[in-house]
Amino acid sequence: MIPPISRLLARHLLKGPHTVPGPAPSADGLAELVDEFATQARGRLGRSLAIREVDAGSCNGCELELHAANNPVYDLERFGIKFVASPRHADVLLVTGPVSHNMAEALKRTWEATPAPKWVVAMGDCAFDGGCFAGSYAVAGGVSAVLPVDLHIKGCPPSPKDILSGLLALLEHVR
Amino acid sequence: MLGNVTLLDFLSIGREVPGHKPWPRFQLDLPGWRSFEDRLAAADWVLLAEWAEPNEVHAAFRDEQTGDIAVVSHPCLNHRFVALGKRRPGAIRMERAIHDLYGLAPQGIADQRPWLDHGRWKVKHPLGSPRAYDGGPQPYKFRAAEGDGLHQIPVGPVHAGIIEPGHFRFHAQGETVVRLEERLGYVHKGIEGLVQGKPIADAARIVSRTSGDSTVAYALAFAQAVEAAARIEAPPRAQYLRVLMAELERIANHLFDIGAICNDAAFALMLSHLGVQRERVLQANAACFGHRLLMDRVVPGGVAADLTDEGRAALREMLHRVSKGFRRALHLYEETPSLLDRTTGTGVVSGSLVHRFGAGGYVGRASSRGHDARKVPGYAPYADLDFEIPVRAEGDVHSRILIRAEEIHQSLSLIDQILARMPAGPLTVPLPTRAGEGLGIVEGFRGEVVVWVRVSEAGKVVRLHPHDPSWFQWPLLEAAIEGNIVADFPLINKSFNCSYSGHDL
Numbered sequence: 001m002i003p004p005i006s007r008l009l010a011r012h013l014l015k016g017p018h019t020v021p022g023p024a025p026s027a028d029g030l031a032e033l034v035d036e037f038a039t040q041a042r043g044r045l046g047r048s049l050a051i052r053e054v055d056a057g058s059c060n061g062c063e064l065e066l067h068a069a070n071n072p073v074y075d076l077e078r079f080g081i082k083f084v085a086s087p088r089h090a091d092v093l094l095v096t097g098p099v100s101h102n103m104a105e106a107l108k109r110t111w112e113a114t115p116a117p118k119w120v121v122a123m124g125d126c127a128f129d130g131g132c133f134a135g136s137y138a139v140a141g142g143v144s145a146v147l148p149v150d151l152h153i154k155g156c157p158p159s160p161k162d163i164l165s166g167l168l169a170l171l172e173h174v175r
Numbered sequence: 176m177l178g179n180v181t182l183l184d185f186l187s188i189g190r191e192v193p194g195h196k197p198w199p200r201f202q203l204d205l206p207g208w209r210s211f212e213d214r215l216a217a218a219d220w221v222l223l224a225e226w227a228e229p230n231e232v233h234a235a236f237r238d239e240q241t242g243d244i245a246v247v248s249h250p251c252l253n254h255r256f257v258a259l260g261k262r263r264p265g266a267i268r269m270e271r272a273i274h275d276l277y278g279l280a281p282q283g284i285a286d287q288r289p290w291l292d293h294g295r296w297k298v299k300h301p302l303g304s305p306r307a308y309d310g311g312p313q314p315y316k317f318r319a320a321e322g323d324g325l326h327q328i329p330v331g332p333v334h335a336g337i338i339e340p341g342h343f344r345f346h347a348q349g350e351t352v353v354r355l356e357e358r359l360g361y362v363h364k365g366i367e368g369l370v371q372g373k374p375i376a377d378a379a380r381i382v383s384r385t386s387g388d389s390t391v392a393y394a395l396a397f398a399q400a401v402e403a404a405a406r407i408e409a410p411p412r413a414q415y416l417r418v419l420m421a422e423l424e425r426i427a428n429h430l431f432d433i434g435a436i437c438n439d440a441a442f443a444l445m446l447s448h449l450g451v452q453r454e455r456v457l458q459a460n461a462a463c464f465g466h467r468l469l470m471d472r473v474v475p476g477g478v479a480a481d482l483t484d485e486g487r488a489a490l491r492e493m494l495h496r497v498s499k500g501f502r503r504a505l506h507l508y509e510e511t512p513s514l515l516d517r518t519t520g521t522g523v524v525s526g527s528l529v530h531r532f533g534a535g536g537y538v539g540r541a542s543s544r545g546h547d548a549r550k551v552p553g554y555a556p557y558a559d560l561d562f563e564i565p566v567r568a569e570g571d572v573h574s575r576i577l578i579r580a581e582e583i584h585q586s587l588s589l590i591d592q593i594l595a596r597m598p599a600g601p602l603t604v605p606l607p608t609r610a611g612e613g614l615g616i617v618e619g620f621r622g623e624v625v626v627w628v629r630v631s632e633a634g635k636v637v638r639l640h641p642h643d644p645s646w647f648q649w650p651l652l653e654a655a656i657e658g659n660i661v662a663d664f665p666l667i668n669k670s671f672n673c674s675y676s677g678h679d680l
Contacts, residue, residue, distance in 0.1 A: 004507040008448065018451050053337045057362045059676045061387025061468055066337050067431065068457065068467075071450035085335035100679075101295040102361045103340055105312075106332045132381050136365035137301045157387070159467060 018072045048080040049171055051121075052090035052114065056107045056146075057097030057139060061157040062124040066094075069160040081167050087113040092170065095147070098126040098133040099140040111147050119150040121170065123163065128152050182220050182238035185211065186245055195612040196403035200233075200246035208249040208257055215262035221533045221546075222263045223616070224625040224642035226367075227273040229303045232256050233640075234266070235614060235625060242551050246614060246627070251279050254303075260284040265532040265647045272680075276367065278303035288316065291360040291679060302368050320346035320354040328661065332361045339675035343664075350660040355653045363679040370639045375401055375475050375606060378636040382626065383470060385641045386677030391417075391424040392619030393641060393677075394473035396626035399554065399615030401475040404630045405607050412600040413477035414555045419593045420460075420469045420478075422586040425620040427456040429579040429586075430501065432672050436576060437508065439665040440517040445504060452500045459493040462486065477603030487594060498587050505580050518573040522655040522667030525570060534647040536622025537578040538671055542570035548618035560592045572670040582620075608634035621645065621674065643677030 055063060069076045070083065084090050087110045099107060111120070122143035125131035130141035143149050153166035188210075189201035203211055223235040223244070233248045249256055258281035260267035270281035271290035278300030281287075294312040298305045325348050332340035342358040366385060370378040379401075383394035395417055402409060409417070434449030457467040463486035464472050472480050482490075508514060526543040528534075535546050545566040549557045565581035567574040610632045617624045622644025629637040652671050656664055 004503070004510045005444065008444065008503060008507060018454075054333055055337075055339050055362070057364055057676075058339070059384040059387035059390075060339055060674065061384065061390070061470070063337050063339065064388060064431075064468065067450070068454060070337075071454055072447045073451060073454045083337060087333075097362065098364065100362050100364055101297075102293045102363055103332065104295070106340065106361070110333050132377075132384060133364045133366075133369060136369050137296050137298055137305075138363050138365035138368075156470065157468070159461075 017075075019075045019078070020073055048082070049092060049167070050082055050084045050090045051092045051094050051167075052084055052087045052110065053094045053096070054107055054110050055096050056103040056127070056143065057100035057133070058124065058126060059097075062096035062127075065157045065160055065163060066096075066123075069163045071160075074160040074164055076164065076167070079164075079168060079171060081171065087111070088115065090114050090118070092119045092121055093147070094121045094123055095143045096123050096127050098130040098136075099143055099146050100138055101140060102138070104140055104146050107143075107146055119170065120147050121151045121153060121166070122149045123153045123158060123166075125154055125156045128154055131156065179240070180214070180218070181241050181243065182218070182236055182245055183241070183243050185214060185218075186247065189247070192248070192612070194404075194610065195246065195614075196406065198244040198246065198614055200248055200612065202248045202250065204250075205252065205257075208247075211247060212257050212259055212262060215259065222259065222266055223533075223623065224627070224640065224646075225259065225266050225269040225273070226627065226640035226642070227277045227279055228638050229277055230254075230279075232273060232279060233627065234259060235627070237551075244552055244614070244616070254278055255280045255282055257282050258284045260286075263533070265534075265650065268650070269646060276300065276302045289313075291363045293360060301365065315358055317344045317356050317358070318354065322348065322353070324348050325353060341675050345661065345664075347661055350662070352656050352659055352661055352664070355656045355664075357649055357653060359649065359675060360679050362676050364676075366680045367638075367640060370636050373636050375630070375634060375636065378639060379474055380471060382639065382641055383473075385680070386643055386674040387468065387470075388428055388674065389424070389619040389621060389624060389643075389677065390468055390470045391420045391473055392617045392624040393626065394471070395421060396615035396617040396624045397628065397639075397641070398473055398475045399617065400613035400626045400628040401606070401615075401630065403613030403615065404611030404628060405609050405613075406611070407476070407604055407607065408555075409477045410601045410604055411556070411598045413602050415593055415597040416478045416480075416482060416602070417473050418556060418560075419482070419590060419597075420464065420472055421617070421619075422589050422593070423456060423460055424469060426497070426583055426586045426590075427453050427460075428620040429583050430456065430497075432669065433504075433508075433576055433579055435672075436518070436572065436666060436669045437514060439669050440514055442511065442514045445508060445514075448500070448504050448507070452497050452504070455493050455497050455500075459489055462489050474603070476606045477601070479602075481602055482597070490590070490594065494587055494590060498584075501580075501583060508576070515573065517663070517666060518576060518670075519571060521572045521663050522659060522670060523569070523571045524651050524655045526568065528651055528654055529570070532647045532651055534622070534644075534651055535618075536620070536644050536648070537575050537582070538648045538651060539622065540564065540566050541574040541578045543568045546623075548616050548623045552616060554617070556593075556596075559596065560589055562586075562589050572666055575670040606634070608632070619644065621672070621677075622648070641677075641680070643674050645673035645675075645678040648673045649678060
């Protein structure tokens with residue numbers, strides 16, 4: 001019997017990957033970045049960006065779309081963008097959620113553990129200004145209330161394409 | 176005499192609160208509440224949710240014999256109440272949370288540690304009688320385990336993957352976990368406080384973000400509760416579209432989670448293959464209803480998006496491809512012994528624990544508790560559709576995977592039936608501004624989502640409580656890991672996939 005894993009692998013070898021072409025860097029994201037990154041060293045990271053994701057109170061919708069951005073259809077890693085397990089390995093902190101007070105210290109400590117140069121990307125409407133959770137006794141109301149933010153990716157949640165083009169914009173300028 | 180007194184018979188000692196729909200609500204005074212708590216020792220009444228307001232605690236129960244549902248309320252004197260946690264251990268964390276949020280102290284449970292309150296809100300009892308607090312965070316006393324060669328492993332709140340935050344404290348001897356204790360509450364956003372005084376539409380937006388992966392389930396439970404309070408029903412076409420979205424949500428989550436469990440056993444191919452299948456579902460969602468996760472598409476009064484003929488064709492095409500793709504993946508799973516070796520016999524939860532905690536969803540169904548809210552109490556239009564609830568008895572990671580796989584098959588067939596039978600007609604009915612209270616119960620992919628709401632004369636939300644099935648599943652994860660090796664924790668945890676956000680509120 002041919003084991004099913006061989007069939008599956010053979011099918012993909014013959015039919016090619018599911019991956020779709022990547023979008024162009026977004027104009028919005030670029031505009032926001034130009035000021036921030038023009039003075040930053042380019043070429044320091046090459047086409048390699050290590051991201052540490054921190055959920056700071058998200059409803060987990062943003063996490064679902066981040067996972068989707070990693071699936072074979074969008075395949076974030078082909079651009080050299082990689083999610084890492086430790087802030088010590090990261091160039092970028094990607095933060096979701098309105099920043100609950102219960103997570104604020106953990107977020108700050110994660111940021112402090114990230115070696116410089118480092119950038120902070122706030123993903124989703126909550127991370128921008130608290131979104132529909134703004135005004136609660138339990139949230140700080142957006143990542144910029146706690147950390148300096150370099151790039152916002154808006155949406156509730158942003159689609160994998162939005163994430164991809166936002167991060168590509170980051171990559172273009174970090175390079 | 177502990178004979179066959181039904182829940183409703185028993186509660187007739189209390190005062191029925193007018194205007195609570197579709198199930199009654201009874202207020203019990205102190206002796207009544209005490210004897211109710213006493214009766215729980217023997218009665219087969221399942222706790223569905225427990226919540227509070229500044230001077231009253233509420234608990235929703237279902238009588239397993241008759242299927243009747245009722246809300247039991249108890250006005251608290253002196254900010255104290257007799258806890259239900261002694262009889263229903265699943266209530267303990269909810270009662271600790273009630274103390275944190277409302278300042279009502281549960282009497283009779285040993286665990287009096289704060290739960291959602293980490294001392295970081297600058298306020299104590301924010302939803303009861305708030306008072307300013309500036310004492311800062313206090314150390315949390317984890318339960319100890321003692322013995323030779325034991326060591327602790329603290330994990331979180333920031334984890335290694337793209338997942339939600341929470342803290343796990345392991346006591347291990349070598350590789351074997353002796354005790355796991357969870358500490359949650361990190362993503363507490365104060366949802367119950369935020370929705371107070373909000374118009375229905377604004378509250379719907381917040382409630383449907385209680386747990387993003389169950390957004391349809393929450394939006395639907397909230398819509399059911401609001402519609403019950405307003406004594407209206409969504410039109411038939413809207414009811415069909417709602418459950419269509421609910422089943423799409425179920426399939427998308429199960430597909431990805433099965434892949435992710437296998438990925439945690441270092442079998443990445445399943446994750447990429449099932450990630451593609453999930454992506455097909457999400458792209459169909461976006462094409463048919465305009466949002467990949469279907470957020471804000473179920474609204475009180477009906478639905479916010481219709482299904483066109485092109486949408487219907489796209490769905491059929493997607494169903495065909497996903498069911499083929501999923502069949503291949505399942506075959507791969509079942510024919511890979513090295514993978515089965517990791518999942519079989521790992522993270523076992525006993526049937527007795529599942530029943531004691533009233534845990535639902537695949538966690539319950541993999542350990543012989545076959546409850547499903549689509550059947551009992553049931554809601555339209557599931558009574559007109561054919562489907563079965565899979566149940567297994569082994570209670571390990573493998574059987575949770577197989578339960579989810581079977582649920583995918585059932586949901587694919589349900590969508591087929593829904594598309595074939597969907598009636599024509601309007602998508603919404605206007606929502607009358609009328610005071611009332613309502614309860615909504617929906618089977619999300621994880622289990623039973625319960626939403627309770629009180630609406631004012633002006634049509635605003637006075638009080639609201641969203642209950643996540645994870646409340647009854649998180650404690651069982653602590654039991655499932657006992658005696659397993661640390662390296663199997665990710666696998667076991669993912670096979671539960673409890674919601675942090677839905678639990679932390």
